[in-house]
Amino acid sequence: MSVTGFLIEDKEKVKWEDVFLDKGSRKRLDQLIKEFRYLDELKKYHLPVNNKILLHGCSGCGKTLTAKAIATQLNKPFYILDLCNFISSRIGDTAKNIRMIFDKVNRENAILFLDEFDHIGKMRGNDDKDVGEMRRLVNTVIQLIDGFSEKALLIAATNHIQILDVALVRRFQLKIHFEMPSDEELKSYYTFLLEQFPERIRVVPECFGISFAEARDSIYTLIKARLIHELEKDIV
CATH class of the missing domain: 3.40.50.300 (P-loop containing nucleotide triphosphate hydrolases)
Known part of the structure; x- marks a missing residue:
């Protein structure tokens, strides 16, 4: 290389x-x-x-x-x-x-x-x-x-x-x-991440005591699961 x-x-x-x-x-x-x-x-x-x-x-x-x-x-x-x-x-x-x-x-x-x-x-x-x-x-x-x-x-x-x-x-x-984000900082971060999605799928569990990257991965995984669940229901 x-x-x-x-x-x-x-x-x-x-x-x-x-x-x-x-x-x-x-x-x-x-x-x-x-x-x-x-x-x-x-x-x-x-x-x-x-x-x-x-x-x-x-x-x-x-x-x-x-x-x-x-x-x-x-x-x-x-x-x-x-x-x-x-x-x-x-x-x-x-x-x-x-x-x-x-x-x-x-x-x-x-x-x-x-x-x-x-x-x-x-x-x-x-x-x-x-x-x-x-x-x-x-x-x-x-x-x-x-x-x-x-x-x-x-x-x-x-x-x-x-x-x-x-x-x-x-x-x-x-x-x-x-530093690792505080609970208050993570709460603000979750709000920032979730505001781009429809209200019906925004209610997901929020984890604390983790990094911003871990928080993003956690939220996105949960949102994807909810969206896929909705799509599968529509297909059925």
């Missing part, structure tokens, strides 16, 4: 209002989006734009969806790089290959989404023979982040920020934490 074969351009459009964030996180990301919109004006005052975001926290709570929504808001090309598969492919060539990917994103003023960013941290301690190579990779990534174009945007996501190299974490100007 070529280097670009690991890089996926995702063209899905996600509305900003469809992303569930706490007020603090939404305010900080709203500011980032506005900074990009007024980038040229800010440059006149030699003010840097925050263009490196680290999304961290619980799985299924909206990190990828948030990244896609930011891309939609900014109308920029959105590339996803799954570091797990990318690093595992040919570790000896990874530093060179990731440099090529950063160069491509910088040229296009695009958004690069580094999924499973913690894989760098995990890999460093897994096998003694790979430690030297992984250290070189981390150094390369740090250099690439430092030299990242101010007109491009880097978004990294991890469920395990505690195992990341401290020097890497320090490079991100914004760190947005994703």
